[in-house]
Amino acid sequence: MTLTLVYLCLFAFMAGFIDSIVGGGGLIQMPAMLLLLKGQAPDPTIIGTGKLASMAGTSVAFGRYARQVDIPWRAAGTAAVVAGVFSFLGARALSLMPPELIRPLVLGLLVVIAIYTFWRKDFGSIHAPRLTDRKEVYFGVLVGVVLGFYDGFFGPGTGSFLLFAFVGLFGYDFLTGSASAKLVNVATNLASVAYFAFTDQLLYHVALPMAAANMAGSALGARVALKKGTGFVRVFFLIVVGAIILKLGWATFGE
Helix, strand or coil: CHHHHHHHHHHHHHHHHHHHHHCCCHHHHHHHHHHHCCCCCCHHHHHHHHHHHHHHHHHHHHHHHHHHCCCCHHHHHHHHHHHHHHHHHHHHHCCCCCHHHHHHHHHHHHHHHHHHHHHCCCCCCCCCCCCCHHHHHHHHHHHHHHHHHHHHHCCCCHHHHHHHHHHHCCCCCHHHHHHHHHHHHHHHHHHHHHHHHHCCCCCHHHHHHHHHHHHHHHHHHHHHHHHHCHHHHHHHHHHHHHHHHHHHHHHHHHC
């Protein structure tokens, strides 16, 4: 188990690094956990353990952004509160419908997002909020409901969807959008972890070392993003979305 835990911590570090910049770290961490811990625990327990590690890393990344980026608390805070509630509901609904049914829809949305972001060279390069205060709250609720439920129910690409929403809908630049996405992700992870803890589906001896590794990767990733700026985050966003498209495409049509 010791060597397995070392490998898991390495994957957690890489996941934290990527997730702190544009989201999508779960595509690295969760498959590694399901593979390396196969036969040692039920899948829901492995998923809950991974959520705890991710929550620690996301919290560190958000703290780093919050110190240097002006967080739009009205929009991001509203989305975070609502997303936390609906993430819990999404986790509960997971047993009622197989996630495979929504893979093609998610895949199509990601392709559209990638094409739009690539086509609009100035997308996310300028921070120009386009909504009134009241509309920011309304849209924050909408983002929280849709993506909070999605994260609890299915999950892959949630961070990237959140980043695109804050940039595309609210008019934020990529750094502000990434910081806002981290706040919402902390809420959704917290809700999921609460559910898994309540149902006693956490491996703390695995989650805590992975959480430390994820936190280290997240701190480094956030530092790199803040140093490199919005252009770097945009390119990284396209790379990660492309990887998510390939993974979901294979899961949907290749297997």
